[in-house]
Amino acid sequence: MKLKGPIGIFDSGVGGTSIWRAIEAQMPLEHTLYLADSKNAPYGKKSKEAILALCIKNTELLIDQGAKIIVVACNTATTNAIDYLRSNYELPFIGIEPAIKPAALQTKTKSVGILATQGTLSSALFAKTSETFAKDVEVIEVIGTGLVELIESDQIESPEMESLLTQYLAPMKAANIDHLVLGCSHYPYLIPKIKTLLSKEVKIIDSGEAVARQTERILEQHALSYAHEKSSHQFYTNSDPKVISKILADHPAPKSISYKDF
Numbered sequence: 001m002k003l004k005g006p007i008g009i010f011d012s013g014v015g016g017t018s019i020w021r022a023i024e025a026q027m028p029l030e031h032t033l034y035l036a037d038s039k040n041a042p043y044g045k046k047s048k049e050a051i052l053a054l055c056i057k058n059t060e061l062l063i064d065q066g067a068k069i070i071v072v073a074c075n076t077a078t079t080n081a082i083d084y085l086r087s088n089y090e091l092p093f094i095g096i097e098p099a100i101k102p103a104a105l106q107t108k109t110k111s112v113g114i115l116a117t118q119g120t121l122s123s124a125l126f127a128k129t130s131e132t133f134a135k136d137v138e139v140i141e142v143i144g145t146g147l148v149e150l151i152e153s154d155q156i157e158s159p160e161m162e163s164l165l166t167q168y169l170a171p172m173k174a175a176n177i178d179h180l181v182l183g184c185s186h187y188p189y190l191i192p193k194i195k196t197l198l199s200k201e202v203k204i205i206d207s208g209e210a211v212a213r214q215t216e217r218i219l220e221q222h223a224l225s226y227a228h229e230k231s232s233h234q235f236y237t238n239s240d241p242k243v244i245s246k247i248l249a250d251h252p253a254p255k256s257i258s259y260k261d262f
Contacts, residue, residue, distance in 0.1 A: 003226050006031035006234070007215065008067025010058040013041035013152045014237070014244045015186025016073030019096065022208035023071065024253055026216055029227040031234075033065055035262070038239035042148035043076040044117025044184070051119065055081035059089060061262055068224050071215055072096060073185050075116060079123035092218045097125060098183035099205045104134040106203070107179050113140040113172035116183025117148070126183075140175045142168045144184060151186045154243050156193070165190065169197050182206040189247065236260040 007030055009020055014036050024032065035058050043051050055077050062070055071094045072078045072085070078095035085093050098120065103112040112134070120126055121141050130139060147168075150161050172180065180202055182188060188206045195204070219225045233255040237244050245257050 002066050002068055003224060004031070004228070005066040005068040006033040006232075007219075008033050008035075008062030008065070008070040009073050010035040010037060010055075010062060010070070010077075011073040011185055012043040012054075012077065013038040013148065013186065013239075014247050015148065015151065015184060015189070017244065017248055018185050018188040018206065019071060019073035019208050019211050020233075021251065022212035023215055024233065024251075026209075026212035027219075027225075028253075029229075029231050030225075031228060031232050033062060033067060034233070034235045035061060036235065036237040036239070036244050037262070038152050038237055038243070041152050042117060043074060044119035044148070046119065048080045051077060051080040052084060055085060057262065059085055063089070063091070067091065069094065069215065069219060069222075071211065073211070075183050075185065076119035076123075079120055079125040092222055092224075094211060094215050094218060096185060096207050096211050097129065098181050099207050099210065100126075100129050100139070100181055101133040103179035103181050103205055104137045104139075107137055109176050109178045110136065111138045111140065111175045111177045112179040112181060113142065113169075113175070113177040114181040114183050115142050115144050115168060115187060116181075118143045118145075120183050138175060140172045140177060142171065144168060144187065147190065148184065148186050151189060152239070152243060154246060156189060161190070161193065165193055165197055169194065173198065178202055180204045232256070236262065238262050
């Protein structure tokens with residue numbers, strides 16, 4: 001591992017850039033390298049074996065590029081592969097999982113919603129977390145089928161997105177949730193639309209800032225923190241670079257976005 005190497009980040013597409021934003025804000029002088037595996041999105045419908053194989057591929061590509069730590073910026077990949085990755089590679093790994101704990105601890109209506117992929121909601125890690133922290137809380141679980149595909153194809157503002165979100169949020173509204181947990185790193189890009197469909201009293205929780213703080217802590221623990229005079233941010237996508245370019249267009253940090261077949 002190289003002290004001056006980048007923080008490696010991968011996701012099943014562009015969604016993990018929501019995590020990258022938090023990491024860049026927390027550590028603006030660290031280099032980053034992001035892999036958007038859009039060609040294989042979404043991971044949530046794939047088997048555990050297929051997800052693991054994709055995570056290994058992404059991990060080895062980031063290691064080959066000098067990554068000193070890897071952030072698995074995908075809930076499904078974390079819940080299905082993080083234990084294997086930590087056991088088989090020497091560098092530190094940061095995972096991401098739905099923030100069901102703070103929602104369960106903070107709810108006043110004793111009802112919270114979670115919007116996630118099938119791969120996350122059916123995982124053993126999610127079941128364990130829910131059982132530990134949400135025993136006395138009604139958790140409305142909804143699989144966000146089709147949302148990732150619409151985000152990946154630049155259709156956030158489409159009628160189809162509006163229709164799906166209206167459908168998925170309906171049972172949560174009926175259950176009087178006061179917290180909504182976003183269990184997919186793509187979903188923070190839907191927050192503006194979600195806010196128009198839910199009561200303003202509902203608190204929306206994603207994991208970006210918590211993941212960024214944990215990444216900084218682990219870098220410090222392993223003596224891997226480094227403040228470059230000028231940071232660089234490189235993005236590889238195995239799909240159309242225009243999608244990730246558009247989703248990052250509002251971010252001021254200098255960045256390089258390019259197609260790579262991986």
